[in-house]
């Protein structure tokens with residue numbers, strides 16, 4: 001579905017040029033969820049922003065290819081990229097309030113996204129928007145459509161962003177830390193929702209996260225990044241089960257145990273201490 005090879009991106013400053021990612025290669029096979037993990041600053045966001053043509057003006061892709069539906073996204077024109085983004089690739093960014101326009105009603109934003117690629121009457125836009133808001137379990141969709149982003153909670157705003165990202169039924173969804181800006185209590189709900197939308201449409205997913213637990217739960221394949229490079233990639237079971245790289249081992253070792261695991265361990269400790277004292 002998406003094949004990135006040799007991607008290298010630089011940021012040019014007045015004083016010096018920084019190479020943010022170098023020689024990045026990975027694939028997102030059709031119908032597969034691929035997680036990109038790595039510590040902060042490892043180049044995850046730069047990688048996907050390069051692929052989507054969303055780098056700031058001083059960022060440049062200096063090498064590589066990103067094949068998607070017969071097009072190299074890295075050399076595509078702005079017009080070609082506009083055709084792909086939104087219609088063939090749905091993008092969900094970290095902060096929903098950064099994705100939504102604060103001065104346009106949600107209905108107007110649906111209209112803009114839909115009409116960027118399709119001619120549609122106002123009432124059809126409204127019907128489609130309502131249907132999509134319902135599919136992402138937004139309560140009171142009519143009220144939400146009339147309203148503005150600032151009236152929504154973070155979780156609801158991200159649901160709206162997901163509905164907008166899916167409105168053209170894109171075969172590939174790219175999500176960049178889609179829950180980082182949200183309350184812990186809604187993070188799983190949003191990830192579950194993305195998974196549900198992806199599998200319902202038989203789509204592929206490229207999910208950027210720093211959370212290995214999320215990758216283990218939601219992805220089949222993983223790309224591990226460090227300092228702007230890919231250190232290893234493969235199936236989640238293979239990479240997490242038998243990491244080939246020391247960095248992956250360190251990342252795995254740094255995952256805190258789930259509360260029930262530590263509770264279990266504590267009680268096991270207490271059990272053995274008790275056994276020592278009582279000799280049982």
Ligand SMILES: Nc1ncnc2c1ncn2[C@@H]1O[C@H](COP(=O)(O)OP(=O)(O)OP(=O)(O)O)[C@@H](O)[C@H]1O
Pocket residue numbers: 011018020021038039040041042043044045046047056210
């Ligand atoms: N706009 C920018 N200008 C200059 N350098 C940047 C810019 N964005 C990122 N970088 C640099 O590129 C490298 C990769 O950053 P990137 O944001 O892709 O990391 P990340 O893995 O997504 O981190 P995080 O998990 O914190 O989002 C870092 O060294 C960072 O300093």
